[in-house]
Amino acid sequence: MTEATPARRRPPTIHDVAREAGISRGTVSRVLQGGHNVSPEALKAVNAAIRKTGYVVNRHARSLVTQRSDSVAFLLTEPQTRFFEDPNFNQLLRGCTTALAKHDIPLLLMIAGTEEERRRIGRYITSGHVDGVLLVSSHSGNPMVELLDEARMPVVACGKPLGHTSTTPYVAADDNEGARAMVRYLLGTGRRRIATITGPLDTPGGVDRLNGYRETLAEAGLPQDPALVAEGDYSRAGGEAAMTALLAAAPDLDAVFVASDLMADGALAALEQAGRRVPEDVAVGGFDDSTIAANTRPALTTVRQPWDRISAEMVRVLQSLIAGEPPASVILPTELIVRASA
Amino acid sequence: MTEATPARRRPPTIHDVAREAGISRGTVSRVLQGGHNVSPEALKAVNAAIRKTGYVVNRHARSLVTQRSDSVAFLLTEPQTRFFEDPNFNQLLRGCTTALAKHDIPLLLMIAGTEEERRRIGRYITSGHVDGVLLVSSHSGNPMVELLDEARMPVVACGKPLGHTSTTPYVAADDNEGARAMVRYLLGTGRRRIATITGPLDTPGGVDRLNGYRETLAEAGLPQDPALVAEGDYSRAGGEAAMTALLAAAPDLDAVFVASDLMADGALAALEQAGRRVPEDVAVGGFDDSTIAANTRPALTTVRQPWDRISAEMVRVLQSLIAGEPPASVILPTELIVRASA
DNA sequence: CTGAAAGCGCTTACAG
DNA sequence: CTGAAAGCGCTTACAG
Numbered sequence: 001m002t003e004a005t006p007a008r009r010r011p012p013t014i015h016d017v018a019r020e021a022g023i024s025r026g027t028v029s030r031v032l033q034g035g036h037n038v039s040p041e042a043l044k045a046v047n048a049a050i051r052k053t054g055y056v057v058n059r060h061a062r063s064l065v066t067q068r069s070d071s072v073a074f075l076l077t078e079p080q081t082r083f084f085e086d087p088n089f090n091q092l093l094r095g096c097t098t099a100l101a102k103h104d105i106p107l108l109l110m111i112a113g114t115e116e117e118r119r120r121i122g123r124y125i126t127s128g129h130v131d132g133v134l135l136v137s138s139h140s141g142n143p144m145v146e147l148l149d150e151a152r153m154p155v156v157a158c159g160k161p162l163g164h165t166s167t168t169p170y171v172a173a174d175d176n177e178g179a180r181a182m183v184r185y186l187l188g189t190g191r192r193r194i195a196t197i198t199g200p201l202d203t204p205g206g207v208d209r210l211n212g213y214r215e216t217l218a219e220a221g222l223p224q225d226p227a228l229v230a231e232g233d234y235s236r237a238g239g240e241a242a243m244t245a246l247l248a249a250a251p252d253l254d255a256v257f258v259a260s261d262l263m264a265d266g267a268l269a270a271l272e273q274a275g276r277r278v279p280e281d282v283a284v285g286g287f288d289d290s291t292i293a294a295n296t297r298p299a300l301t302t303v304r305q306p307w308d309r310i311s312a313e314m315v316r317v318l319q320s321l322i323a324g325e326p327p328a329s330v331i332l333p334t335e336l337i338v339r340a341s342a
Numbered sequence: 343m344t345e346a347t348p349a350r351r352r353p354p355t356i357h358d359v360a361r362e363a364g365i366s367r368g369t370v371s372r373v374l375q376g377g378h379n380v381s382p383e384a385l386k387a388v389n390a391a392i393r394k395t396g397y398v399v400n401r402h403a404r405s406l407v408t409q410r411s412d413s414v415a416f417l418l419t420e421p422q423t424r425f426f427e428d429p430n431f432n433q434l435l436r437g438c439t440t441a442l443a444k445h446d447i448p449l450l451l452m453i454a455g456t457e458e459e460r461r462r463i464g465r466y467i468t469s470g471h472v473d474g475v476l477l478v479s480s481h482s483g484n485p486m487v488e489l490l491d492e493a494r495m496p497v498v499a500c501g502k503p504l505g506h507t508s509t510t511p512y513v514a515a516d517d518n519e520g521a522r523a524m525v526r527y528l529l530g531t532g533r534r535r536i537a538t539i540t541g542p543l544d545t546p547g548g549v550d551r552l553n554g555y556r557e558t559l560a561e562a563g564l565p566q567d568p569a570l571v572a573e574g575d576y577s578r579a580g581g582e583a584a585m586t587a588l589l590a591a592a593p594d595l596d597a598v599f600v601a602s603d604l605m606a607d608g609a610l611a612a613l614e615q616a617g618r619r620v621p622e623d624v625a626v627g628g629f630d631d632s633t634i635a636a637n638t639r640p641a642l643t644t645v646r647q648p649w650d651r652i653s654a655e656m657v658r659v660l661q662s663l664i665a666g667e668p669p670a671s672v673i674l675p676t677e678l679i680v681r682a683s684a
Numbered sequence: 685c686t687g688a689a690a691g692c693g694c695t696t697a698c699a700g
Numbered sequence: 701c702t703g704a705a706a707g708c709g710c711t712t713a714c715a716g
Contacts, residue, residue, distance in 0.1 A: 010409075011469055011470055056465055056466075056469035058406070058469075058470070059402075059471060060401075060402040060403075060405040060406045060411070061402075061406050063402040064400070064402045064403050064406055067352075069402070071450075074451070084432040084433070084436050085429075085432070085633050087427075089432075090426040090427070090431075090432065091426070093451070094426050094453065097451050097452070097453050098453060098455075101452075101453070101459065101462070104462070104466075106450045106451075106452070106466075106471075107450065107451050108413075108448045108449065108450060108451075109416070109435070109439050109448075109449050109450075109451050110439070110443075110448070111436065111439050111440060111443070113440075117443065120443070120446070121443075123398055124398075124446075124448075127353055127398035127400075128353055128400070129401060129448075236637055237637075269639065291427050295578055295579075297611065
């Protein structure tokens with residue numbers, strides 16, 4: 001209150017740099033673009049002038065002429081609570097932010113929870129305020145997918161978007177093979193009555209992991225018993241409920257493959273409640289290797305999703321899309337992490 | 343691959359709207375600014391033209407002349423892993439995103455984990471690419487605080503920044519009173535050997551909650567026993583370790599006030615390990631009322647931080663700062679949530 | 685390799 | 701209340 005607040009000075013412009021370097025603004029700009037067609041002396045003078053003036057490019061001015069925003073939206077379309085409780089979400093968000101930062105591209109976080117938000121965000125995105133979209137949504141029939149597709153927006157999804165005619169490129173872990181690895185491991189430890197708690201069956205992780213489970217049992221010559229399959233919703237409470245249901249339907253189960261760590265944590269609670277020891281009576285395998293996996297009791301044997309690679313690939317694919325290259329999806333291998341629960 | 347990709351059409355400009363409405367671009371712009379000094383007929387014609395053309399303002403062009411970016415940075419300066427595991431972080435991030443969205447202001451997520459990131463982000467922010475900063479950092483001596491202060495950047499912190507000469511405005515829950523309410527509650531249930539697991543003592547939540555604990559015991563005429571105080575680090579593992587240490591130092595404790603739910607969850611594990619029943623032998627009180635509080639066993643009695651209000655207030659204060667109003671911090675009341683653990 | 689100039693899409697005094 | 705015009709800070713053909 002006592003000190004006068006000096007107005008923030010206007011930052012130096014390309015004009016200041018040009019004057020300082022004693023050359024034209026066009027040449028300064030050329031240096032900024034990579035220094036092609038610029039003499040070594042000019043290059044040197046400009047760089048010195050930039051350092052001296054503390055020049056930083058004005059992105060608005062640049063964007064106005066290039067018609068690119070050099071920014072990217074990270075768009076959440078899931079019902080809000082779900083994803084904001086999911087430890088995977090944080091890893092993905094952090095990974096994408098970091099990967100983009102390396103290219104000096106800011107990430108705009110957008111949450112399209114309500115219909116109104118969807119409209120506003122749709123308008124914002126399709127008006128050229130971002131160059132592309134990192135799309136996070138797992139449930140099928142997401143209206144944003146169609147909208148973005150029609151607007152010809154470069155989009156890459158996290159996980160294969162289900163229930164669309166459009167073919168949005170995506171990046172995902174190999175859900176099927178991850179599930180197979182886990183079930184093979186459980187079989188290898190002598191388990192024969194292996195149950196599963198799936199993710200929602202309108203999500204790729206729900207479907208593909210269930211298929212991996214089924215195929216592996218079939219290959220081992222084991223029967224498909226409907227009593228051994230329960231659908232969860234990726235929440236802890238959902239995992240607990242599903243486990244309770246499984247114990248009622250198939251009291252003789254000796255293992256359970258759970259399609260997410262969070263649900264597995266809930267399953268552990270249900271098993272404890274039922275007086276089953278883990279892993280002695282029932283082996284429990286999770287999926288994700290999220291931050292909670294090492295903290296469950298017992299610590300969770302699980303399938304690691306390579307979130308660092310997933311987010312890095314999402315950014316890479318999106319940038320290639322923005323550059324006009326044709327789309328391509330990528331599937332990344334998972335890794336079995338053995339701890340105490342199986 | 344088979345279909346030709348039509349180039350994205352250039353969006354309509356203010357010029358298209360003006361032509362459509364049969365008036366000048368200046369008047370269109372005035373309508374966009376709120377419609378002051380515009381005749382009802384012109385207003386109507388412009389609005390119709392906007393609808394017809396599907397016009398959306400080009401923010402880059404606008405920012406270029408207004409020298410404002412109409413965007414805000416959400417800046418994380420904590421060692422990355424810490425905050426990305428903290429359930430509070432998600433609530434804060436979601437709340438801020440939603441509150442800003444109502445003003446049509448995008449949130450740019452920035453993570454300043456490494457020294458290099460700090461430098462790059464500092465340059466980005468102080469170059470006018472954002473109008474203000476929502477700062478998340480709890481540990482004292484954060485170098486970004488000084489930097490932003492020198493650059494005269496509008497910034498509001500989540501929680502009082504410690505160890506700075508600058509007086510960055512902040513928004514926080516009433517940590518002291520929240521701790522008092524919990525300890526009073528524990529006293530009210532007859533507990534007399536009440537321990538505490540604090541947050542890091544270079545964070546406001548660490549200090550203020552400890553003070554609230556101490557003051558309440560003193561007011562009740564109880565002695566201050568150093569054996570009843572252990573410092574945690576806001577992590578689950580830290581809570582577990584601290585609880586184990588407390589049990590060794592003060593085996594007769596009958597309650598523990600833990601400065602975060604995550605640490606309380608760890609404390610519950612340690613208590614179970616030690617064969618102490620909760621709440622019969624030891625009452626456990628947490629802090630935050632984060633998403634995990636209802637899922638611990640037993641469910642956690644805790645102090646709710648009003649994250650929705652905190653994030654809404656952070657956005658409000660930041661906007662008033664951007665508008666040139668003088669700074670003001672705000673302290674929000676907490677609420678005691680009684681569940682099963684105490 | 686370099687400079688002069690046009691233009692990106694807006695806002696905002698300034699006259700009227 | 702309205703239009704003409706200047707200008708925000710860049711990039712990019714175009715000549716040379």
